[in-house]
Amino acid sequence: MSRKDQQILKQFYNCCILREGKILNEDLWVRDGKVVDPEKIFYDEKVKPHIKIDCNGALISPGYIDLQINGGFGIDFTHNVNDVEGGINKVAKKLLEFGVTSFCPTLVTSPSETYHKILPNIKRTKGGKHGATVLGVHLEGPFISPSKKGAHPENHIKQFEKGFKSLSDMYGSLENVCLVTLAPELPNAQSVITELCKRNITVSLGHSVANLKEGEEAVKNGASFITHLFNAMLPFHHRDPGLVGLLTSDQVHSGKIIHYGIIADGIHTHPAALRIAHRTHPEGLVLVTDALSALGLEEGIHQLGQLKIEMRSGRAYIAETDILCGSTAEMSKCVRHFKEATGCSIVESLEAATLHPARTLGIEKTKGVLNYEADADMVMLNKNLELLSTWIAGECVHCNCKYVEYCQ
Numbered sequence: 001m002s003r004k005d006q007q008i009l010k011q012f013y014n015c016c017i018l019r020e021g022k023i024l025n026e027d028l029w030v031r032d033g034k035v036v037d038p039e040k041i042f043y044d045e046k047v048k049p050h051i052k053i054d055c056n057g058a059l060i061s062p063g064y065i066d067l068q069i070n071g072g073f074g075i076d077f078t079h080n081v082n083d084v085e086g087g088i089n090k091v092a093k094k095l096l097e098f099g100v101t102s103f104c105p106t107l108v109t110s111p112s113e114t115y116h117k118i119l120p121n122i123k124r125t126k127g128g129k130h131g132a133t134v135l136g137v138h139l140e141g142p143f144i145s146p147s148k149k150g151a152h153p154e155n156h157i158k159q160f161e162k163g164f165k166s167l168s169d170m171y172g173s174l175e176n177v178c179l180v181t182l183a184p185e186l187p188n189a190q191s192v193i194t195e196l197c198k199r200n201i202t203v204s205l206g207h208s209v210a211n212l213k214e215g216e217e218a219v220k221n222g223a224s225f226i227t228h229l230f231n232a233m234l235p236f237h238h239r240d241p242g243l244v245g246l247l248t249s250d251q252v253h254s255g256k257i258i259h260y261g262i263i264a265d266g267i268h269t270h271p272a273a274l275r276i277a278h279r280t281h282p283e284g285l286v287l288v289t290d291a292l293s294a295l296g297l298e299e300g301i302h303q304l305g306q307l308k309i310e311m312r313s314g315r316a317y318i319a320e321t322d323i324l325c326g327s328t329a330e331m332s333k334c335v336r337h338f339k340e341a342t343g344c345s346i347v348e349s350l351e352a353a354t355l356h357p358a359r360t361l362g363i364e365k366t367k368g369v370l371n372y373e374a375d376a377d378m379v380m381l382n383k384n385l386e387l388l389s390t391w392i393a394g395e396c397v398h399c400n401c402k403y404v405e406y407c408q
Contacts, residue, residue, distance in 0.1 A: 007032045008050045009041070010394055015055035015380075018062065018350055019370045028060055030376040033393030037372045055380060058388055059346075062354040062368050063101025063377040064331045067179060067361070068138055068228070068261055068288040070106050072295030076302075077105045077122075079293075081114060084121035092131025094296065096398040098330040099387045101377040102133040102367055104179055106290075109141030109152035116172045124176060127377065127392040135361060136178025139171065140227065143182040143189070144207035148232040151307055151318055152207065160188035164195040177201055178361055181227040183208035184218035197222030202361055204261075205243055207232045212245040219252055225360055226260035228290055230273055247281035259360040261288040264338040265329035267315055271341035278342045286360055287334050287353045290327045292316050297328075332379075332387045339385065346385070 012028040019026075029038045029049070041047055071077045071087070073094045080087040088105055095103060105122055107115065119137060127133035142158045143166070149157060160166045166188075167174070180196055181204040182189060193203045205218055206227025211234070215223075226233075226243055234242035246258050262277055263269055264287055269277075278285055289295075292309060294302045299311040301319055308319040316328055329337075331353055339349035358368025366375045376394035379387060390398040 009036075009047060010051045010053060011049035012053045012055050012060065014057060016057075016059045017370055018059065018347060018354075021347055021351070023059065023347060028370065028376075028378075030394035033376055033395075035370050035372055035374050035376050058380040058382065059385075060370065061350045061379050061381060062358075062370055062374075063132075063379050063390065063392065064099045064335070064353045065135070065357040065368055066095070066100050066103040066289055066291075066331055066353075067286060067357045068106050068140070069095075069103055069291045070108060071293040072291050074293055074297055074302075076293035078107045078110055078114065078118070081117045084118050085123075088122055088134065089131055092125075092127070092134065095132045095331075096390045096392075097387075097400075099332045099379040099381075099390050100132050100330075101127055101379070101390065101392050102135050104135050104138040106138040106140050109144065109149070109156050111156050112170050115139075115170060119172055119176060122176050127397070128395065129392075129397045133367075133377070133392070135363070135367075137176050138179040138181070139177055140181040141207065142170065143167075143186060143192075145183045145185070145209045147209050148183075148207045148234075150207060150232045151309070151323070153307060160186055160192050163188045164192050167192065167196075174199065174201065179204060179225070181206045183210060184223065185210040185214045190217055190221050193218055193221040193223050200362070205246075208243060209234055210243055211240050212242055212249065215243045215246050216249055216251040219246060219249075219256070219258065224256070224259060225286075226258065228268070228288065229260040229262045229277055231263065231268055247277070247284065257284050257359070259284045259286050259356060261286050261290075263288060263290050263327050263329075264334045264341065265289070265327045266337050266341075267329075268324060268327060274338060274341045275343075278338075278344055278348075282344070282348060284356070285352045286356045287331065287338060288357075289329055289331055289334060291330065292328060295328050295330065332385070336385050349385070 010030045017024050029036045072091050075087040125134045179202045196203050203223040204225035204227045236244045294311045310317050310319040354368040358364040378391045380389045
């Protein structure tokens with residue numbers, strides 16, 4: 001008997017599946033951590049499932065992907081220099097409780113020595129019971145505008161004085177990096193964008209005072225993402241809409257999708273703004289949490305990078321100010337709030353946390369989808385989009401027993 005014959009074949013039945021923009025009344029078949037085509041099993045291999053799992057009418061969606069998360073559960077990725085791996089592992093494990101199967105640990109503006117200590121210790125990993133997959137690091141700063149610094153410490157904000165060499169000097173190796181946020185109006189930024197894209201690193205525009213023309217030039221040079229739309233950028237103006245104008249710009253090539261992160265936590269972005277973004281450019285919308293170390297913690301003082309933050313009434317502020325500095329929402333809540341606020345379909349709300357972030361990083365053949373041969377990273381949801389269970393590579397890694405009785 002071949003190795004293929006020996007692999008465990010699972011059939012998920014009594015369920016609906018989100019696949020290719022539709023919710024289908026079909027069974028889901030998984031083997032060797034991948035979604036498989038049942039027709040080949042029936043007609044070519046003529047084998048039966050080893051395990052049959054009754055989903056009790058659940059909706060199966062691809063697992064959530066968070067492209068911007070600063071930490072959580074007492075861990076701040078930027079500040080936790082003494083136990084980087086331990087901090088990543090703790091957050092990765094806890095994220096399973098919220099349906100996140102893949103994420104990008106995000107580092108905010110810091111001194112060079114911080115990056116040199118942390119970046120080599122954040123490895124791309126495969127997910128499992130130990131935690132969500134680490135897709136790579138999101139570097140948010142320090143090459144940003146001081147005028148739109150948000151919670152980033154101004155004394156560590158830098159310019160591209162040496163062009164691309166400024167990045168290698170600041171960060172060291174970019175081996176584990178998949179996403180970089182920068183301000184495109186900075187001198188030498190456009191050549192830096194080009195060089196990052198040559199290295200298959202997604203470039204995001206954010207913490208910026210760029211006008212629309214500067215944003216369009218950045219897109220022509222390869223930038224394809226906008227960091228937390230509306231936050232830390234020039235407000236929309238009818239004569240020059242700034243980076244927000246990229247959502248409808250006629251200078252963006254017709255075959256290119258500009259994706260943009262948006263924080264649908266009910267605090268950072270007004271429901272009307274969510275509706276404007278969704279109705280203007282729904283295919284580019286990506287839900288991000290921008291979650292802090294305070295995610296999952298009680299109110300009080302916590303650390304974000306080089307700054308202290310304060311949790312008050314469920315909101316995170318720079319300590320002793322009224323400046324918002326990140327979210328404490330988890331992804332499953334953002335999905336539900338986004339759907340409620342915009343009136344969008346279930347498919348649209350789920351794809352904003354699955355397909356769209358995967359497409360942002362160019363990994364949509366294996367992540368963020370349940371197509372045949374894709375990774376069987378998924379969540380089971382009830383009709384209210386509440387999380388029932390989380391699965392990675394076809395294995396149950398978290399089960400909310402409030403809703404379901406099994407935990408395979």
